[in-house]
Amino acid sequence: MSDWVEIGRLSDIPQRGARCVDTPIGRIAVFRTAADEVYAIEDRCPHKGGPLSQGIVHGAQVTCPLHNWVFSLETGFAQGADEGAVRTFALKRDGERILMDASAILAAAAARIAAE
Amino acid sequence: MTQKLVVVGAGMASGRALEHLFEAAPGAFEVTLFGAEPRGNYNRIMLSPVLAGEKSYGDIVTHDAAWYAENGVACRFGETVTKIDRKRKVVVSKGSETPYDKLLIATGSAPFIIPVAGKDLPGVMAFRDLDDVNAMVEAARKPGAKAVVIGGGLLGLEAAAALKLRGMDVTVLHLMGHLMERQLDPAAGYLLKKELEGRGIKVHVKAQTKAILGDGRVEAVALEDGTIYPADIVVMAVGIRPETRIAVDAGLYVERGIVVSDQMVTSDPDILAVGECVEHENVCYGLVAPLYDMARVAAKTLIKEDAAFRPVETATQLKVTGINLYSAGDFADGDDREEIVLRDASAGVYKRLVLKQNRIVGAVMYGETSDGAWFFDMLRKGTDIAEMRETLIFGQAYQGGSPLDPTAAVAALPDDAEICGCNGVCKGKIVSAITSKGLTSLDDVRAHTKASASCGSCTGLVEQVMKLTLGDSYNPAAVQPMCTCTDLGHDDVRRLIKAKGLKTIPAVMQELEWKTSCGCAKCRPALNYYLVCDWPDEYADDYQSRFINERVHANIQKDGTYSVVPRMWGGVTNAAELRAIADVVDKFNIPAVKVTGGQRIDMLGVKKEDLPEVWADLGKAGFVSGHAYAKGLRTVKTCVGSDWCRFGTQDSTGLGIRIEKFMWGSWTPAKVKMAVSGCPRNCAEATCKDVGVICVDSGFEIHFAGAAGLDIKGTEKLGLVASEEEALEVIVALTQMYREQARYLERIYKWAKRIGYDEIRRQILDDKDRRKAYFDRFVFSQKFAQVDPWSERVSGKDKHEFKPMASVGFAEAAE
Numbered sequence: 001m002s003d004w005v006e007i008g009r010l011s012d013i014p015q016r017g018a019r020c021v022d023t024p025i026g027r028i029a030v031f032r033t034a035a036d037e038v039y040a041i042e043d044r045c046p047h048k049g050g051p052l053s054q055g056i057v058h059g060a061q062v063t064c065p066l067h068n069w070v071f072s073l074e075t076g077f078a079q080g081a082d083e084g085a086v087r088t089f090a091l092k093r094d095g096e097r098i099l100m101d102a103s104a105i106l107a108a109a110a111a112r113i114a115a116e
Numbered sequence: 117m118t119q120k121l122v123v124v125g126a127g128m129a130s131g132r133a134l135e136h137l138f139e140a141a142p143g144a145f146e147v148t149l150f151g152a153e154p155r156g157n158y159n160r161i162m163l164s165p166v167l168a169g170e171k172s173y174g175d176i177v178t179h180d181a182a183w184y185a186e187n188g189v190a191c192r193f194g195e196t197v198t199k200i201d202r203k204r205k206v207v208v209s210k211g212s213e214t215p216y217d218k219l220l221i222a223t224g225s226a227p228f229i230i231p232v233a234g235k236d237l238p239g240v241m242a243f244r245d246l247d248d249v250n251a252m253v254e255a256a257r258k259p260g261a262k263a264v265v266i267g268g269g270l271l272g273l274e275a276a277a278a279l280k281l282r283g284m285d286v287t288v289l290h291l292m293g294h295l296m297e298r299q300l301d302p303a304a305g306y307l308l309k310k311e312l313e314g315r316g317i318k319v320h321v322k323a324q325t326k327a328i329l330g331d332g333r334v335e336a337v338a339l340e341d342g343t344i345y346p347a348d349i350v351v352m353a354v355g356i357r358p359e360t361r362i363a364v365d366a367g368l369y370v371e372r373g374i375v376v377s378d379q380m381v382t383s384d385p386d387i388l389a390v391g392e393c394v395e396h397e398n399v400c401y402g403l404v405a406p407l408y409d410m411a412r413v414a415a416k417t418l419i420k421e422d423a424a425f426r427p428v429e430t431a432t433q434l435k436v437t438g439i440n441l442y443s444a445g446d447f448a449d450g451d452d453r454e455e456i457v458l459r460d461a462s463a464g465v466y467k468r469l470v471l472k473q474n475r476i477v478g479a480v481m482y483g484e485t486s487d488g489a490w491f492f493d494m495l496r497k498g499t500d501i502a503e504m505r506e507t508l509i510f511g512q513a514y515q516g517g518s519p520l521d522p523t524a525a526v527a528a529l530p531d532d533a534e535i536c537g538c539n540g541v542c543k544g545k546i547v548s549a550i551t552s553k554g555l556t557s558l559d560d561v562r563a564h565t566k567a568s569a570s571c572g573s574c575t576g577l578v579e580q581v582m583k584l585t586l587g588d589s590y591n592p593a594a595v596q597p598m599c600t601c602t603d604l605g606h607d608d609v610r611r612l613i614k615a616k617g618l619k620t621i622p623a624v625m626q627e628l629e630w631k632t633s634c635g636c637a638k639c640r641p642a643l644n645y646y647l648v649c650d651w652p653d654e655y656a657d658d659y660q661s662r663f664i665n666e667r668v669h670a671n672i673q674k675d676g677t678y679s680v681v682p683r684m685w686g687g688v689t690n691a692a693e694l695r696a697i698a699d700v701v702d703k704f705n706i707p708a709v710k711v712t713g714g715q716r717i718d719m720l721g722v723k724k725e726d727l728p729e730v731w732a733d734l735g736k737a738g739f740v741s742g743h744a745y746a747k748g749l750r751t752v753k754t755c756v757g758s759d760w761c762r763f764g765t766q767d768s769t770g771l772g773i774r775i776e777k778f779m780w781g782s783w784t785p786a787k788v789k790m791a792v793s794g795c796p797r798n799c800a801e802a803t804c805k806d807v808g809v810i811c812v813d814s815g816f817e818i819h820f821a822g823a824a825g826l827d828i829k830g831t832e833k834l835g836l837v838a839s840e841e842e843a844l845e846v847i848v849a850l851t852q853m854y855r856e857q858a859r860y861l862e863r864i865y866k867w868a869k870r871i872g873y874d875e876i877r878r879q880i881l882d883d884k885d886r887r888k889a890y891f892d893r894f895v896f897s898q899k900f901a902q903v904d905p906w907s908e909r910v911s912g913k914d915k916h917e918f919k920p921m922a923s924v925g926f927a928e929a930a931e
Contacts, residue, residue, distance in 0.1 A: 005924055006922075007921060007922035007924055008921040008922055012916060012921055013916075013921070014659070014660055014916070015293060015660065016634070016660035016661075017660050019916065019920070019921035020920040020921060021920060021921055021922045021923065021924050022920045022922070022923040022924075022926075023923065023924050023925045023926070024925050024926055025925070027920070028924075030921065033448060033449055033634075034301065034302055034449075034633075034634050035301060035447060035448035035449060036297070036448070037448040037449065037450070048674065049674075049675070049676070050676065051672075051676040054664040054667075054668075054672060054676075055637070055664065056637040056640060056641070056660070056661065056662075056663065056664075057660065058632075058634050058635055058636045058637055058640065059449035059632065059633070059634045059636075060448070060449035060450045060451055060453075061449075061451070063636075063637035065663065065664040065665075065672055066672070066674065068637065070637070072451035073451070074450045074451035074452065075451045075452070077451070100922075100924050102924050102925050105924055105925030106925050109925060
């Protein structure tokens, strides 16, 4: 069952920018592109843990602020020669409102607790 | 048996529905048509040409009295339906009741009026019907009358262009960053703005309306940023909302619009609805094509034939004479998407196709739109374009074209565009020297024109001019492009920004024919710096094109925390400052404190959320940002000098502080570190800095182009000056020359080596006029740069940067 909760409004995020959402599985970065698309990915670069929310957004990609790895916001995969991926999270738009599926977060958190 | 059909709303959707109905089943219904306007159906989307004076009302009437009579329609124009009584199946208007068997609601939409003070003043109007048009035409009769249009969407811009044609002084206020943001990307929005401004229409983007001012009648519009625009009329064109009041009162199911099925039937089986007042599968429509589809389906449903309305892709065109733009589909970026961008700077053309799995999903075109319908057709049909991928962007008529010409941007320059800034040589002079003197090599051109003979940063451009003039016989040396978004090198881009007067990132990308729509993490910060440097007063810094350190004014560390370095002028501090730092370290549990190589104190491991509070506390002690994160002036390191040292020859500490106070806040291509030593023993290590001063008895030796990082290099001596005054002027002028010429991220020592130490000496020491001009330009730019970024943020600027937007998935949040 999905549980869509509002995490903010489109205008809360600058175009070509990002904001963070705190969750039990760590921070999630929510991006807004120049074309007003929104994407959510794990706020942690698989290379050295850089906060991707702080990177420069270009098209539907972000460049990590620590060592310039580039990630697709849509698939979470590293671009170019780098290999790695971040987890992506589904978002829904309802007009200005941006919604995130809390049940997916809880499921991920539960899976992590089980694994530990 | 004849049924009674009552239609509420005499607009384009219901008009089209009636046409279909009478054609398919003449005489099946006895129709009564109510309309709030005192006239029949006219082509509302042609109101813009009427407002512009290009058409008359008569030209746009779709159904005249004869048509209504012929089809036996009882017209009740100017009569508003106030109520639907579903139980008795009658509609109520002005005290009379009209019975129906079937009811068609087509009440359209109402303009959205933004709720600001003064919105009800006379002179504030919408752009919806003929009465609005007549009121605007009337207002435009007054000579010199001023119109402010709120809303830079389709309707607002059509109104603005038309009012301008009527001779009014027109300003468009638009809330978003670029015009028509729902249909256009920033690149096309830039071209549109440029075109409108060329017609004399003022365009103010990111304009938040605060209030409409006036005493008894509208007089001006005030914005949140303090701007005030005088106005005789204010046209609100910020959007529409479905007109659903009678449907709500009648208890029909209404969300944003009146909810209808695929058959256009509302929650009451005898009531249908079409047009802008309806909502179908969560979508309300405002463009005419889907409304006509609804009309066709509603007519079929009324005569009990099968039909279904399906959501459709819509394309947008702006109906302003002389402006060609076209937008269709979804043009957002995405990883599984590719884009093809074609820019022709000289013709002002921008075309962008967004592809997904070899199918067109979006198209934006500006300047040249003749292939719009062709692209749109393939978009709707999902045509596989793999076969024509290479030539697709050139359009239908052009299959099999030549590759793009890399010299196009230079070809588009006018003859009087300056190519060589050092020697003031324009394009025309180079071309005429080549042709009249038969020049064939770069050295010849340099010898005869002096173009690129000084700093050499315009070499690439001079070579492109040569290639244009000499044709394929000339092969310029390969230039390293800035990034994969362009074929131009940094120097070419810098020269062209000046020569073409480009003042925004979208302007640079369009005029220099960028190959991507949004740039990348390499070119965007560089362009932002070039624009900040070249147009300090006019360019609005693009925050999202800055690296994180310059966005939050602290240094990001490996664990995502930040380090904070307050400015400590000349490396001098005192007990009060040290105490304040100690207090901040205690209060925020800052894990590490370190003295830097530049004689400053670094607090490491500060959490991002704490930054504004840390700055607030430091600010109370008098600290400002140390810019330890900036591509800008970092530190001026000093020794104690003649105040204390038995060898000191001058007040090196005082000069260091003076330089730092004069130059802090300036942005430079890469970081700039300076030092002042009070004697040749050089305790401040000035001879490995970007700029260093060695004080001697006779004055001040100015050094530059040292390095003590990736490379180690002693400085070059620029020269000796006698006074502190002169030392400051030389250092500032040198820095400004570097600011204007270097490539982004190029340190002074690399720049200086590239253009030659002698050339720098010639411009800064020998040529006093040029030195003064560099100095003056630096001073001018400092007027806009010397603002403490920390105190701005303590006061609330960019506060969104420092706080998470939300929490999700914690126990309490999931309840």
